[in-house]
Amino acid sequence: MIAASTRLAVMMFLEYLIWGSWLPLLALYLVGVLGFSGGQIGWIFATQAIACIAGLYFGGQIADRMVSTEKLLSVLHLVGGLAMFALAYQTTFWPFFGVMLIYQLAYMPTMSLTNAICFHHVADAQRDFGRLRLWGTIGWIAASWPFVFILAGKMGADLNAALSSIFTVAGLASVALAAFSLTLPPTPPAKREGAASAPMEALKLLRDPTMLVLFVATLMDALVHQCYFQWTSPFLQQAGLAENWIMPAMSVGQIAEIASMAILGATLARFGWRWTLTLGVLAHAARFFVFAIGDPLWLMVAINVVHGMCYAFFFAAVYIYVDERCPRDARASAQGLFNLVILGVGPFAGSLLWGWLGDVFRTPEGLVDFSRLFLAPASLALAAALLLALAFHPQRKPATS
Numbered sequence: 001m002i003a004a005s006t007r008l009a010v011m012m013f014l015e016y017l018i019w020g021s022w023l024p025l026l027a028l029y030l031v032g033v034l035g036f037s038g039g040q041i042g043w044i045f046a047t048q049a050i051a052c053i054a055g056l057y058f059g060g061q062i063a064d065r066m067v068s069t070e071k072l073l074s075v076l077h078l079v080g081g082l083a084m085f086a087l088a089y090q091t092t093f094w095p096f097f098g099v100m101l102i103y104q105l106a107y108m109p110t111m112s113l114t115n116a117i118c119f120h121h122v123a124d125a126q127r128d129f130g131r132l133r134l135w136g137t138i139g140w141i142a143a144s145w146p147f148v149f150i151l152a153g154k155m156g157a158d159l160n161a162a163l164s165s166i167f168t169v170a171g172l173a174s175v176a177l178a179a180f181s182l183t184l185p186p187t188p189p190a191k192r193e194g195a196a197s198a199p200m201e202a203l204k205l206l207r208d209p210t211m212l213v214l215f216v217a218t219l220m221d222a223l224v225h226q227c228y229f230q231w232t233s234p235f236l237q238q239a240g241l242a243e244n245w246i247m248p249a250m251s252v253g254q255i256a257e258i259a260s261m262a263i264l265g266a267t268l269a270r271f272g273w274r275w276t277l278t279l280g281v282l283a284h285a286a287r288f289f290v291f292a293i294g295d296p297l298w299l300m301v302a303i304n305v306v307h308g309m310c311y312a313f314f315f316a317a318v319y320i321y322v323d324e325r326c327p328r329d330a331r332a333s334a335q336g337l338f339n340l341v342i343l344g345v346g347p348f349a350g351s352l353l354w355g356w357l358g359d360v361f362r363t364p365e366g367l368v369d370f371s372r373l374f375l376a377p378a379s380l381a382l383a384a385a386l387l388l389a390l391a392f393h394p395q396r397k398p399a400t401s
Contacts (some may be wrong), residue, residue, distance in 0.1 A: 004185045008118055008132050009186060013139035014177040016112050018077075018107070020140030021170040024085070024250045025147070025163060028233040030241065033160045038368075040093050040356020044100055044231055045347065052102035052344025069120075070186050073113050074181035079096035080106035080141045081174030088167040105176075108343055113333035118322045118377045119335075120187045126263050129320055130312070134261035137311075143169065145249035151244035159243065194277065205334060213391045217340060218318055219280070220384035224284050225310070227377040232237020232291075235370050239297050253307020260308035264316060273321055273394045279384040280314025283307075292371050315342060321394070 028035045030044060051376035090096040122128035146169070154162050205211045235244050241249060267276050283306040290303040322334050357376060361369040 004121055005132070007180075007184055008121060009135040011114055011117065011177070012132055012136040013142075014180065016136035016172055017139035017143045018080075018170050018173045020143035020251075020254070021173060022166040023229055024144065024247050025166050025233055027230055028246065029166065029235060030164045031234055033163055034091060034093075034096070035209040036093060038358035040355075040357045041230070041358070042351040042353075043335060044097060045226065045351035045355070046221075047097065047101040048108060048353065049293065049344040049346075049348025050101060050109040050206065051106075052340050052347075053391065054105060062274060068186060069117050070181050070187055071112050073110055073117070073179045073184070076106045076110050076113075077174045077178035080110075081171045081178060084167045084171035084174055088164045090238045090272075093347070108339070109114040112339045115319055115323075115335050117184060117187050118186045121185050125320050125323055128227065130261040130316065134258050134278030134315055137257040137261060139250045143173075144251040144254075147247045148244050153199060154244075163243075165339060181248065192243060205322075206338070209323070210326075210392060211344050211396050214277075214318065215338070215341060215385065217277070217388050217392065218382045219346050220343045220380055220387070221281050221284060222342045223350040224281075224288070224377040224381045224384070225315075225342075225366065225376070226347040227288070228284075228307075230351060231368070231370070231373065232352050234368065235291065236300065236373075238367060238370070239300055240296065241297060241301070249301045250304060251308070252301060253304040254345070257311050259307070260312035261316060263273055264312050268311065268320075270348075274392050276317055277392065278385050278388045279311070280309050280317065280383050281388060283309035283313070285385065287383035288374045288381065292374040292378060293360050294371050318342070326393040346385030 027041060027043070030041050036044070080103050083099055083106060086099050087103065090099055118129055119125055146352055147166075150165055151159065152164050171197065206215055233252060236246050237243060264276075271279070271324050281282070287303050287306050287310070290299060294300070319335060319339055322338050354373070354377075356369050357373050359371045363369050
């Protein structure tokens with residue numbers, strides 16, 4: 001039998017290979033192939049948020065109290081894989097929106113479920129989670145490089161057909177993870193007597209002022225993060241980068257993320273929760289201020305190296321912090337609560353806001369004026385960093401469950 005830690009690493013690899021197969025090029029596909037407007041693109045990206053709101057209850061409540069987490073993970077990835085295959089054949093807005101919503105309803109709960117499985121089977125979350133999560137980053141990078149060859153030299157109808165392969169690759173990976181999930185270490189529901197709703201237990205965490213500040217800062221940074229995924233691929237294309245190099249250019253950040261995840265435990269030990277989280281948010285601000293400059297192209301690509309800090313020092317650290325301060329039988333729902341912000345409410349508001357601003361900030365030639373658009377997320381990130389620096393005061397020792 002393969003060691004549990006190895007199976008968890010493979011789970012994380014496939015989980016993020018799926019996401020990395022389609023998300024970086026989705027906006028380019030929607031603009032260049034389907035011709036959707038900024039507002040329509042915003043609603044397509046908003047399906048993620050709608051799914052997270054539903055997944056907060058169904059994913060967390062079922063995994064915490066009813067069904068083994070690894071079995072639920074398998075079913076959801078099978079449904080998601082079938083939806084991905086179907087997306088390649090949708091050419092108009094409402095059918096595409098509907099199938100994407102089905103996909104997101106299946107996939108989004110798996111983000112918190114995979115975290116919950118890892119936390120259930122590691123001895124020390126601060127030490128071990130970063131090492132497992134970096135395999136997710138490697139999976140994302142692995143998804144991007146084949147498209148250098150798939151899209152190379154293609155134009156017009158050939159390019160459009162090649163871009164649709166993002167859904168086929170994601171569908172195949174989803175089916176593979178659905179099968180592999182059945183080999184994962186058993187993660188049974190906690191079955192605690194008492195409170196009927198694990199999500200409601202998780203919501204009680206916000207009574208703690210420190211947790212509430214983190215919740216608000218997470219919402220702000222999730223808004224900022226959505227702008228990166230929604231507009232970076234069209235931005236890099238407009239800046240002059242060939243389509244087949246857009247995913248590898250964006251994967252520069254994931255390569256840096258490997259190093260950031262590897263040192264996350266040491267960073268938390270050295271600087272503590274407040275300054276580690278603040279540094280992660282400031283990295284977001286730096287990237288968007290550089291994007292707003294818009295030139296030279298090499299700098300627009302190189303600045304993506306800060307993505308490692310954006311994810312590891314903020315989002316991954318948030319997951320660890322939340323896990324340490326939650327009762328055992330509400331941990332999957334607590335992860336789901338913060339996923340509601342990171343992958344739900346923040347991206348929903350961000351999808352509509354950045355889509356609207358993409359239509360507002362147009363040049364006379366009909367192109368998006370990114371130098372103006374990107375100042376908005378940069379400023380919001382600075383505000384979130386200030387909130388953390390002034391108002392986030394976690395206890396030195398985590399509360400016991």
